[in-house]
Amino acid sequence: MTQPKISLSQVEHVARLARLELSEADKERMRRELDGILSYIDTLRALQTDGVEPTSHAVPLTNVMREDEPRPSVPQTDMLANAPDPSGEFFRVPRIIEE
Amino acid sequence: MNDLETVIGLEVHAQLLTRSKMFCGCSTAFGAAPNSQTCPVCQGMPGALPVINRSAVEFGIRTALAVGCRVNEHHRFARKHYYYPDMPKNFQISQYEEPLAEHGVLDIEVGGSSRTIGIQRLHLEEDVGKLIHEGPLETAQSSTVDFNRAGVPLMEIVSRPDMRSPAEAAAYLRTLRTIVVYLGVCDGNMEEGSLRCDANVSLRPAGSPELGVKVEIKNMNSFRNVQHALEYEVKRQVRALAEGEKIVQETRLWDPERVRTVSMRSKEYAHDYRYFPEPDLPPLQVEARWVEAIRATLPELPAARRRRFAGGYGLSAYDADRLTQGRALADYFETTVREYDKPKIVANWVLNELLREMPADDDRAVAACPIPPRNLAGLLRLIDDGTISGKMAKDVFETMYRTGQDAPSIVAREGLTQVADAGELRRVVDQVLAAHPKVVEDWRGGKKAALGFLVGQVMKATLGRANPALVNQLLGEKLPKG
Ligand SMILES: [Zn+2]
Numbered sequence: 170m171t172q173p174k175i176s177l178s179q180v181e182h183v184a185r186l187a188r189l190e191l192s193e194a195d196k197e198r199m200r201r202e203l204d205g206i207l208s209y210i211d212t213l214r215a216l217q218t219d220g221v222e223p224t225s226h227a228v229p230l231t232n233v234m235r236e237d238e239p240r241p242s243v244p245q246t247d248m249l250a251n252a253p254d255p256s257g258e259f260f261r262v263p264r265i266i267e268e
Numbered sequence: 269m270n271d272l273e274t275v276i277g278l279e280v281h282a283q284l285l286t287r288s289k290m291f292c293g294c295s296t297a298f299g300a301a302p303n304s305q306t307c308p309v310c311q312g313m314p315g316a317l318p319v320i321n322r323s324a325v326e327f328g329i330r331t332a333l334a335v336g337c338r339v340n341e342h343h344r345f346a347r348k349h350y351y352y353p354d355m356p357k358n359f360q361i362s363q364y365e366e367p368l369a370e371h372g373v374l375d376i377e378v379g380g381s382s383r384t385i386g387i388q389r390l391h392l393e394e395d396v397g398k399l400i401h402e403g404p405l406e407t408a409q410s411s412t413v414d415f416n417r418a419g420v421p422l423m424e425i426v427s428r429p430d431m432r433s434p435a436e437a438a439a440y441l442r443t444l445r446t447i448v449v450y451l452g453v454c455d456g457n458m459e460e461g462s463l464r465c466d467a468n469v470s471l472r473p474a475g476s477p478e479l480g481v482k483v484e485i486k487n488m489n490s491f492r493n494v495q496h497a498l499e500y501e502v503k504r505q506v507r508a509l510a511e512g513e514k515i516v517q518e519t520r521l522w523d524p525e526r527v528r529t530v531s532m533r534s535k536e537y538a539h540d541y542r543y544f545p546e547p548d549l550p551p552l553q554v555e556a557r558w559v560e561a562i563r564a565t566l567p568e569l570p571a572a573r574r575r576r577f578a579g580g581y582g583l584s585a586y587d588a589d590r591l592t593q594g595r596a597l598a599d600y601f602e603t604t605v606r607e608y609d610k611p612k613i614v615a616n617w618v619l620n621e622l623l624r625e626m627p628a629d630d631d632r633a634v635a636a637c638p639i640p641p642r643n644l645a646g647l648l649r650l651i652d653d654g655t656i657s658g659k660m661a662k663d664v665f666e667t668m669y670r671t672g673q674d675a676p677s678i679v680a681r682e683g684l685t686q687v688a689d690a691g692e693l694r695r696v697v698d699q700v701l702a703a704h705p706k707v708v709e710d711w712r713g714g715k716k717a718a719l720g721f722l723v724g725q726v727m728k729a730t731l732g733r734a735n736p737a738l739v740n741q742l743l744g745e746k747l748p749k750g
Contacts, residue, residue: 186349186540186542188351225344225545225551226545226547226550226551228550230550231550231551231552231553232550232552232553233319233320233549233550234319234320234321234322234325234552235293235319235320235321235322236322236323237286237287237288237321237322237323237324238287238288238293239287239288239293239294239295239296240288240292240293240294241293242293242294242295242304242305242306242307243306243307243308243311244304245301245302245303245304248303248306248311249303256412257412258301258302258303258304258414259302259303259400259412259413259414260303260412260413260415261410261411261412261413262353262399262410262411262412262413263409263410264408264409264410264411265352265353265399265401265408265411
């Protein structure tokens with residue numbers, strides 16, 4: 170078996186960044202799946218890409234811009250209708266700083 | 269302890285004066301009802317497609333050219349990931365590896381000497397929503413969010429760590445502010461948050477090429493705060509080092525009430541932003557033709573205008589500097605001079621009288637001034653033709669400011685015309701001489717200062733309306749020869 174590409178603690182770190190709560194079993198499964206994905210990257214790495222510009226976009230477009238014209242927004246009531254905890258004209262969010 | 273050198277770099281965020289947001293058509297108008305200017309794009313709903321606002325890119329290029337940056341031909345947007353409730357989509361569209369522009373310079377003046385501060389980069393991004401906490405952030409059990417500001421175009425200008433004192437940092441910020449306001453890309457209002465500034469502060473042994481551990485200072489929302497916060501932070505670090513403490517890399521918030529910086533509770537992984545190219549926004553290719561077209565529309569910048577004011581109008585460096593602190597004020601001065609060709613006199617009136625009523629850099633106030641340049645020129649002409657004295661003109665100026673009327677109407681209505689009628693003045697002079705025989709004796713005895721007293725009495729008797737030159741002439745004729 171080859172050296173694992175990603176450790177359990179790296180999985181925990183990434184999960185925390187993404188605000189995902191994983192069970193111990195999930196973590197191990199994620200580690201295995203991510204390991205597979207990262208191994209595939211090795212396969213891609215075998216390609217000779219010297220002198221090839223990195224691709225950031227799959228569609229060959231540039232300079233898609235719009236003129237600076239205001240357009241109607243979504244009404245406030247519609248926007249707040251889906252909020253789990255609206256407060257008057259605002260969205261309300263739970264305590265921000267962890268204790 | 270060895271001499272320590274202060275090293276400061278500034279990150280300035282300027283809200284761009286576009287009418288719509290950076291990536292959607294929502295209005296950027298200030299003061300609308302909370303959450304009334306949002307849409308699926310700026311709320312980050314799945315499937316929404318952002319599209320770049322062309323004016324925002326142009327404003328960025330304008331600024332880049334004004335501070336001598338190289339505009340990158342290729343640039344693109346990136347997602348900066350972080351979780352904080354001020355951004356509904358949990359990432360901010362910004363620029364990372366390929367910013368709009370790089371490698372600029374800004375000349376600043378502090379205490380009469382000038383220095384050049386490097387600008388590392390200038391990039392575009394979107395603003396975030398506004399959080400209102402229930403009480404202090406540390407204890408707030410919940411917060412409310414207004415997303416109207418989320419998605420408003422922001423330009424971030426990052427300096428090199430080239431500033432060596434809080435005063436230099438303040439000068440840099442002031443100079444940069446004047447430029448963005450001149451360019452019309454930002455209103456420069458720090459109190460309302462359209463111009464914001466974060467600072468990186470570190471100390472190192474004088475002459476050392478390496479940088480010390482840097483502390484980031486946030487929440488400085490006025491020029492005064494920037495200078496005070498940085499002065500405090502430098503002192504804090506000097507003291508800490510003197511006591512053998514280590515400076516920790518952290519973010520500190522300026523607390524203007526308690527006049528100190530306070531450590532922000534460290535947010536774990538806060539700097540793990542996992543940037544990657546924004547897949548929804550195709551890259552931009554800025555053609556030289558576009559850049560040159562924008563360059564051709566650049567207004568005369570404050571530094572150039574200051575030099576021209578000093579050279580062309582023969583003003584002192586100090587007056588030229590004050591007159592160019594705001595574009596509107598400089599325009600006001602020049603428009604007045606076009607109608608009344610005595611620049612030094614106009615400068616005096618603008619600096620001493622007009623600026624009593626408004627700050628030099630408040631373009632809105634200057635543009636809305638109740639005395640338009642034409643009326644100021646009209647007032648100055650009334651002094652020249654002897655209709656009113658300089659002293660009376662100051663009162664007329666005040667009335668003009670209060671009422672918005674022009675000088676001739678006020679002078680006519682209030683009967684302020686200067687007494688230049690020799691016959692009438694001669695009678696007053698006779699009365700004054702008769703009433704003050706002792707002073708006349710003094711004068712005859714060689715006390716030349718007595719003349720000033722007599723002039724003053726004539727002015728008093730005419731309620732300040734006598735033509736001073738004529739009064740002097742008449743007194744000279746009437747006083748007994750010594
Ligand atoms: Zn929107």
